[in-house]
Amino acid sequence: MKSKILMIAITSLSLTANTPIAQSTTGRKIERVGKDVEKTGESVEKGAELFKKIFQKKDKDKTENQGGNTQGNSEDSNSEKTETAKDTKNTGTDSVNKKTSNLALSNPNSLKPGDVHPDAVVLDVDELFPFYDGAAIVRKGTSTALINSKGEFIVPFNKFQFNYYQNKSMNGFFLLNKAFSSKEGTGFVNSKGKYIDLQEFYGVTDGGRVIGDYLRLKTIKSNSYTYVFVDKEGNKYTLTELGPISSSEDAILYNGRVLFANNYKYGYKNIENKIVVNAIFDFAMPFSEGIAVVGAKNEFGEMKYGYIDTNGKPLTPLQFSRRPERFSNGLAKVYYHDVLHKYSFIDKKGEIVFTETNSSYYGPYYNGYTIAITGRQNEKIRDKEGKTYSKEEFLKLFGITDVRQGSVDVELPTTLISVYLSSGSPNKIKFYFDSIHDVRNYGFIDVDNGRAIYGKFSPGNHFNFDPVSKLAFAIFDKSKNSSDKTQGYINEEGIFMIVKGEVSKW
Numbered sequence: 270m271k272s273k274i275l276m277i278a279i280t281s282l283s284l285t286a287n288t289p290i291a292q293s294t295t296g297r298k299i300e301r302v303g304k305d306v307e308k309t310g311e312s313v314e315k316g317a318e319l320f321k322k323i324f325q326k327k328d329k330d331k332t333e334n335q336g337g338n339t340q341g342n343s344e345d346s347n348s349e350k351t352e353t354a355k356d357t358k359n360t361g362t363d364s365v366n367k368k369t370s371n372l373a374l375s376n377p378n379s380l381k382p383g384d385v386h387p388d389a390v391v392l393d394v395d396e397l398f399p400f401y402d403g404a405a406i407v408r409k410g411t412s413t414a415l416i417n418s419k420g421e422f423i424v425p426f427n428k429f430q431f432n433y434y435q436n437k438s439m440n441g442f443f444l445l446n447k448a449f450s451s452k453e454g455t456g457f458v459n460s461k462g463k464y465i466d467l468q469e470f471y472g473v474t475d476g477g478r479v480i481g482d483y484l485r486l487k488t489i490k491s492n493s494y495t496y497v498f499v500d501k502e503g504n505k506y507t508l509t510e511l512g513p514i515s516s517s518e519d520a521i522l523y524n525g526r527v528l529f530a531n532n533y534k535y536g537y538k539n540i541e542n543k544i545v546v547n548a549i550f551d552f553a554m555p556f557s558e559g560i561a562v563v564g565a566k567n568e569f570g571e572m573k574y575g576y577i578d579t580n581g582k583p584l585t586p587l588q589f590s591r592r593p594e595r596f597s598n599g600l601a602k603v604y605y606h607d608v609l610h611k612y613s614f615i616d617k618k619g620e621i622v623f624t625e626t627n628s629s630y631y632g633p634y635y636n637g638y639t640i641a642i643t644g645r646q647n648e649k650i651r652d653k654e655g656k657t658y659s660k661e662e663f664l665k666l667f668g669i670t671d672v673r674q675g676s677v678d679v680e681l682p683t684t685l686i687s688v689y690l691s692s693g694s695p696n697k698i699k700f701y702f703d704s705i706h707d708v709r710n711y712g713f714i715d716v717d718n719g720r721a722i723y724g725k726f727s728p729g730n731h732f733n734f735d736p737v738s739k740l741a742f743a744i745f746d747k748s749k750n751s752s753d754k755t756q757g758y759i760n761e762e763g764i765f766m767i768v769k770g771e772v773s774k775w
Contacts, residue, residue: 382712382724382763383745385755390420393770397756398433399742400735402441402501404460405758406433415443415458418738420767423462431458441501442479457484460737465503481523496520496527498540506540524556526579537561537581546581557595560584560617564592576601576619585619598634600653623655632683636698636716638663640681650679664702667714667721676703697732697741715761722763727754734761 380386394414398406404423407414413431415424430446431438438444441460456467467473470486478485483498483506494513498506511520512530520527526537529548536548537556552564552572556579564574565587574592576584591604600622605611613624614634625631629641629648641648649657658666660677680699697713700723704710712723713732727744734741740758745765747753757768 380762380764382722382759383726383747383755383765385757385765385768389757389765390767391770392416392420392767397742397758397767397769398438399733400738400740400758401439401443402460403735403737404441404443404462405738405740405742406431406438406443408433415462416767417460418740418766423460424458429458429464437477437479439479440482442484444473444477444479444484459501463502465499467499470497480521483522485520485522487520494520498522506542508538508540508542511538521555524559524579526556526561528553528555535563537579545579546577552592554595557597558599558617560596560601562593562595563587584617585615594633598637598653600634602631602633622653632681635682636696636714638681638698638716640679640683642683650681660700664700664721667719669702669721669723671704671706673703673705673707677701696734696736699730699732701728712763718761722761724763726763740766 392407394407394409396408398408400418403418404415407416409426412426413429413433414422414426415429415431417423429443432444432446438457443458443460445456445458456465456473458464467486470477473484473486476487483500486497486499487495494511495507495509496511498508500506508520508522508527508529510529510531511527514520514528514530514535522540525539526545527539529536529538529544531548533551534548535550535553536544537546537553539545549565550563551566552562552574554562559579560576561579562574563577564572566572567587571590573587574589575587576593576596578584589603590606593604594602596617600614600616602612602614605613608626611624611626613621614631615621631639631641631651633639634653637653638650640650650660650663651657660679661672661674663679664672664677678701696717697715699711699713700721701709701711702723709725710723711726711728711730712721714721725746727746730741730743732741732743738758739761743757743759743763743765745755747755755765755768757765760766
């Protein structure tokens with residue numbers, strides 16, 4: 270009503286303003302009308318406010334009469350509002366602080382590490398094996414099957430007999446002991462469930478070896494060494510005349526390069542069997558992170574070492590008298606000839622990052638950190654900037670403060686592991702500690718997301734997460750009863766997404 274009256278008044282004033290006013294009396298009358306309209310509008314507004322208060326009071330009295338307990342309903346309502354506000358606030362915080370949150374979007378119910386997700390898949394199996402490339406072998410009795418990250422069967426039981434021992438099946442190559450429809454040991458199944466027939470090769474399971482993204486098969490014809498590398502889709506690449514290298518470095522295809530020997534000199538070929546680095550070195554190692562250690566003797570017969578890239582371009586001159594280490598996590602260790610305990614870490618530009626001169630021996634870098642070893646005792650942990658931490662200080666970086674002094678152990682490799690066997694380096698740092706209440710906790714540090722996940726996991730867990738499925742096999746102790754455990758696959762928040770069903774007591 271107010272708006273209509275105001276509109277009429279404004280229209281009247283507008284019309285008057287556009288018409289010449291001959292007499293001042295008429296103008297004064299119009300002005301009085303405008304003031305009266307404003308007063309009427311104010312009265313209407315006050316009336317509306319009064320009506321609103323009356324009806325709100327009636328609704329409130331009606332609600333109280335129906336609800337019975339006014340105070341209880343009011344508290345419940347306030348509680349709901351507070352909880353909603355809290356949830357909204359936490360959601361916003363989690364969105365901003367993804368790297369420091371212990372819970373991801375896959376954990377909407379604030380589950381704790383070791384809990385079983387409400388939507389977890391339960392499998393009636395006897396044994397679970399690690400995930401590789403998004404798939405895992407499971408066993409029931411003497412039969413095996415292949416599942417995906419949702420717990421769905423890619424390959425059902427009693428179709429293939431997979432080899433699950435001694436790291437034979439890995440990186441998406443699931444080797445066969447037996448294919449029930451053909452010969453024994455004649456190929457593999459990839460992580461998509463595709464069967465790759467390799468009947469032309471003898472002893473795939475016994476003689477084959479998974480190296481990175483390839484299955485290597487070997488044939489020897491007279492003195493010429495020939496290897497066949499098969500990728501996950503079954504494409505075959507034959508590399509000839511590689512020659513004997515050594516028992517540990519023989520035919521390692523990594524970073525797209527493989528060593529070959531010619532008249533006791535070493536070079537590199539690519540997957541197409543083409544020479545990309547001529548055989549000019551007296552010493553050579555497989556590539557690691559796109560860089561290889563090579564060596565050659567000078568005019569005095571002294572071996573000097575350096576680094577090259579995959580095209581043979583020098584990263585450093587052949588200047589090191591002591592053989593340097595491979596690159597790991599972007600850094601490599603080089604040794605000084607004249608000082609026993611002196612060494613430096615260099616980056617991929619060949620520049621020194623920091624130098625160590627005391628007796629502490631730091632291992633290779635993984636996940637941005639290295640640990641020092643003196644004898645058999647773990648000492649300081651060092652980051653890539655050269656800053657050192659005690660083990661307790663290291664856990665504190667990731668929010669763990671409830672630690673009994675002297676009870677912490679952090680597991681970082683002290684020697685360079687064979688990166689060629691797996692698809693990548695370890696992506697989590699395993700640790701354990703005793704709380705101030707003497708509760709032993711096992712867990713892992715997710716450096717990429719800046720968080721620590723821990724609880725009453727069993728000590729034998731490795732927390733090796735598959736980069737495709739983001740799952741790792743784990744065992745959690747639910748109580749002090751040794752048989753009261755949860756076994757299955759956890760996500761990166763430590764929540765079980767796939768669990769092994771309970772064993773029948775019969």
